Amino acid sequence: MWGKRLNFRVWIRGAALTRRFLAETTPSLALRERAAHQPSLPMFAINTSALFGQLLVGLINGSFYALLSLGLAVIFGLLNIINFAHGALFMMGAFCAYFLLNLAGVGYWGALVLTPVIVGAFGIFLERTMLHRLANLDHLYGLLLTFGLALIIQGLFQNYFGSSGLPYAIPPELTGAQNLGFMFLPNYRAWVVVLSAIVCFATWFAIEKTSLGALLRAATENPALVRAFGVNVPRMITLAYGFGVGLAGLAGVLAAPINQVRPLMGADLIIVVFAVVVIGGMGSILGSIVTGFALGVIEGLTKYIYPEASNTVVFVVMALVLMVKPAGLFGRAS
Amino acid sequence: MKISVSMLALTAALGFATAAFADDKNVKLGVLTDMAGLYADVGGAGSIVAAQMAVDDSGLAAKGWKIDIVSADHQNKPDVGVNISRQWADQDKVDGIFDVLTSSVALAVAGVAKDKNLVYMNSGAAASDLTNSACTPNTVHWTYDTYLLANGTGKAVVKSGGDTWFFLTADYAFGQALERDTTAVITANGGKVLGSVRHPLSSSDFSSYLLQAQASKAKIIGLANAGGDTANSIKQASEFGITAGGQKLAALLLFITDVHSVGLKIAQGLQFTTTFYWDQNDGTRAFAKRFAEKMKNHQMPTMVQAGVYASVNHYLKTLAAMGANPHDGAKVVSKMKETPTEDALFGKGSIQANGRVIHPGYLFQVKTPEESKGEWDLVKQIATIPADEAFTPIAQSTCALLKK
Numbered sequence: 001m002w003g004k005r006l007n008f009r010v011w012i013r014g015a016a017l018t019r020r021f022l023a024e025t026t027p028s029l030a031l032r033e034r035a036a037h038q039p040s041l042p043m044f045a046i047n048t049s050a051l052f053g054q055l056l057v058g059l060i061n062g063s064f065y066a067l068l069s070l071g072l073a074v075i076f077g078l079l080n081i082i083n084f085a086h087g088a089l090f091m092m093g094a095f096c097a098y099f100l101l102n103l104a105g106v107g108y109w110g111a112l113v114l115t116p117v118i119v120g121a122f123g124i125f126l127e128r129t130m131l132h133r134l135a136n137l138d139h140l141y142g143l144l145l146t147f148g149l150a151l152i153i154q155g156l157f158q159n160y161f162g163s164s165g166l167p168y169a170i171p172p173e174l175t176g177a178q179n180l181g182f183m184f185l186p187n188y189r190a191w192v193v194v195l196s197a198i199v200c201f202a203t204w205f206a207i208e209k210t211s212l213g214a215l216l217r218a219a220t221e222n223p224a225l226v227r228a229f230g231v232n233v234p235r236m237i238t239l240a241y242g243f244g245v246g247l248a249g250l251a252g253v254l255a256a257p258i259n260q261v262r263p264l265m266g267a268d269l270i271i272v273v274f275a276v277v278v279i280g281g282m283g284s285i286l287g288s289i290v291t292g293f294a295l296g297v298i299e300g301l302t303k304y305i306y307p308e309a310s311n312t313v314v315f316v317v318m319a320l321v322l323m324v325k326p327a328g329l330f331g332r333a334s
Numbered sequence: 335m336k337i338s339v340s341m342l343a344l345t346a347a348l349g350f351a352t353a354a355f356a357d358d359k360n361v362k363l364g365v366l367t368d369m370a371g372l373y374a375d376v377g378g379a380g381s382i383v384a385a386q387m388a389v390d391d392s393g394l395a396a397k398g399w400k401i402d403i404v405s406a407d408h409q410n411k412p413d414v415g416v417n418i419s420r421q422w423a424d425q426d427k428v429d430g431i432f433d434v435l436t437s438s439v440a441l442a443v444a445g446v447a448k449d450k451n452l453v454y455m456n457s458g459a460a461a462s463d464l465t466n467s468a469c470t471p472n473t474v475h476w477t478y479d480t481y482l483l484a485n486g487t488g489k490a491v492v493k494s495g496g497d498t499w500f501f502l503t504a505d506y507a508f509g510q511a512l513e514r515d516t517t518a519v520i521t522a523n524g525g526k527v528l529g530s531v532r533h534p535l536s537s538s539d540f541s542s543y544l545l546q547a548q549a550s551k552a553k554i555i556g557l558a559n560a561g562g563d564t565a566n567s568i569k570q571a572s573e574f575g576i577t578a579g580g581q582k583l584a585a586l587l588l589f590i591t592d593v594h595s596v597g598l599k600i601a602q603g604l605q606f607t608t609t610f611y612w613d614q615n616d617g618t619r620a621f622a623k624r625f626a627e628k629m630k631n632h633q634m635p636t637m638v639q640a641g642v643y644a645s646v647n648h649y650l651k652t653l654a655a656m657g658a659n660p661h662d663g664a665k666v667v668s669k670m671k672e673t674p675t676e677d678a679l680f681g682k683g684s685i686q687a688n689g690r691v692i693h694p695g696y697l698f699q700v701k702t703p704e705e706s707k708g709e710w711d712l713v714k715q716i717a718t719i720p721a722d723e724a725f726t727p728i729a730q731s732t733c734a735l736l737k738k
Binding site for chain 2: 049050053054057058060061154155158159160161162163164165166167169170177183184186188189258259260262264265268269300303304307308310311
């Protein structure tokens with residue numbers, strides 16, 4: 001209750017400040033009049049169309065945040081592991097797509113299916129050999145282990161492939177772009193938004209609404225009891241980790257044609273993605289999806305209004321949210 | 335006052351002391367670079383390889399010299415760079431610092447090199463401030479700077495009709511210096527800058543900025559960024575149909591590793607300024623072949639790595655001529671300024687009083703996929719910028735050393 005009122009007040013203050021800022025920075029009256037006399041009101045038309053463009057671009061970036069934070073949320077919710085290797089696994093997804101294309105001749109569509117499986121299998125290997133030994137220890141151990149793994153994986157890739165990365169082309173079916181009037185939307189970006197929205201929804205549905213999901217959630221609440229029902233809980237947990245990692249691999253394939261395929265592509269993203277998870281509420285599936293898309297949009301707007309702050313805005317939001325709701329927007333206070 | 339007098343006496347005494355050890359032939363070089371970030375292919379491990387090659391080629395080891403190379407990762411952070419340089423000077427007794435790409439770090443380290451009286455040979459950073467407002471008696475700036483880039487690419491583009499610009503600028507010392515110098519060239523040649531947007535260093539998504547550039551309707555979108563940032567900008571500009579829509583990109587600083595990484599299909603036709611390309615002549619080809627064999631990823635040398643080789647080469651040559659290492663940065667640097675530079679990579683050149691190394695620059699164009707005959711056959715030379723036009727004329731330099 002208190003939180004809502006505070007939010008509202010902040011919003012009012014913000015609006016007043018913006019008005020004052022605008023009043024101070026708007027060009028002088030003479031200039032404004034001159035603009036008004038121009039027949040093709042360029043000022044305003046450009047601004048709204050640019051704004052729509054930035055919103056859409058934000059949504060596209062948000063879909064990466066959502067996919068990655070979803071994987072993190074699944075892993076944290078089900079395994080209680082803070083998976084710092086997520087960025088490195090995302091990067092491996094992109095490299096996997098590159099190798100499938102250049103060594104095995106498997107194109108983008110094949111990579112889209114195969115990569116999550118391959119990266120997921122690698123995740124399962126990590127879980128079986130290392131992570132499951134830490135299951136009963138403090139979160140910190142899992143965090144340290146996965147962080148170390150991330151550094152090793154990144155270092156190895158950097159050593160062999162350099163830092164500037166490798167090219168990966170957009171699949172021919174998705175090249176080109178649509179002119180939406182207010183912006184030029186590349187077909188590939190549209191595809192990214194649609195696919196990640198579908199994957200996010202399917203994951204949420206599977207975990208929150210199906211009996212398999214119910215079993216998974218029960219297994220994290222009380223593994224002993226679920227075991228008593230004859231369910232192989234360790235195997236389920238392993239597969240859940242593999243699934244979360246597979247999502248990172250999928251995001252990697254999606255990112256390969258947009259960014260360079262380079263060893264640091266995950267490290268650049270992962271910090272933001274962790275902020276997304278914290279804002280959404282640790283372990284909350286719905287929270288990570290909604291927050292991922294929302295923060296993408298907020299970041300997009302910042303890039304338009306004050307680009308210098310675009311790297312920090314996510315963390316400002318995080319600090320504000322944590323002050324008002326320490327468990328995150330969708331998290332349950334423990 | 336008393337203290338400073340005694341300090342002076344002490345320094346003088348130390349000066350005599352070093353003079354007494356006239357046959358000191360120990361040299362320690364420090365290569366300070368980005369080992370794992372977005373510029374690691376531009377400098378990084380390759381800079382260490384290049385420095386080692388210069389040491390081996392000098393043949394000084396056989397003449398009783400003991401030359402060690404240490405290296406460190408400044409992570410593109412000025413504070414880290416400063417701490418490492420201080421430690422090198424105080425504890426590790428390093429004589430000279432090399433490479434130091436990333437202008438923000440480079441400017442900070444210049445101060446340390448002056449305080450600690452080290453030799454500071456920068457071959458990686460771009461900001462022309464290093465030999466202007468921030469010049470010191472210890473700095474030598476090799477390879478290139480923002481003045482050269484602006485005068486090379488900027489002038490060529492404006493002359494060919496690209497007279498309205500919008501900048502996409504990396505938000506730190508380098509990007510700002512490059513935007514400033516290029517803007518000066520554009521306006522001097524009758525062009526106009528319509529706007530600019532500043533992005534944080536090492537961004538992965540440029541679509542927002544590119545949309546703003548697109549909306550500006552400028553004929554030319556000037557990329558005042560480097561390394562991975564430039565590669566991503568070029569790739570995403572093609573995705574957003576910027577070039578298809580009639581606007582052109584001007585990559586003000588493009589390294590051969592960026593072209594390799596983006597691929598010719600997208601990068602073809604881009605013009606850029608460089609002072610070194612591996613496939614220029616027999617000397618550069620021989621160097622590049624040896625260099626690539628030593629690299630894990632078998633990359634060809636960038637101009638920054640070539641600059642490390644050339645600057646170490648000149649430093650050691652000067653030391654050899656002096657007969658011993660005086661461990662006095664300013665003294666060695668002033669001796670280096672008296673000596674003409676010459677090596678297989680940059681040809682003949684000289685060092686101005688402000689520390690700027692003068693050699694020719696070249697305008698290159700990225701080849702089309704059909705023109706390319708191999709993985710690293712990427713660009714072709716289209717013009718030469720003569721040495722006397724490539725860098726800030728000494729009369730215009732704002733370096734305080736020049737005011738007598």
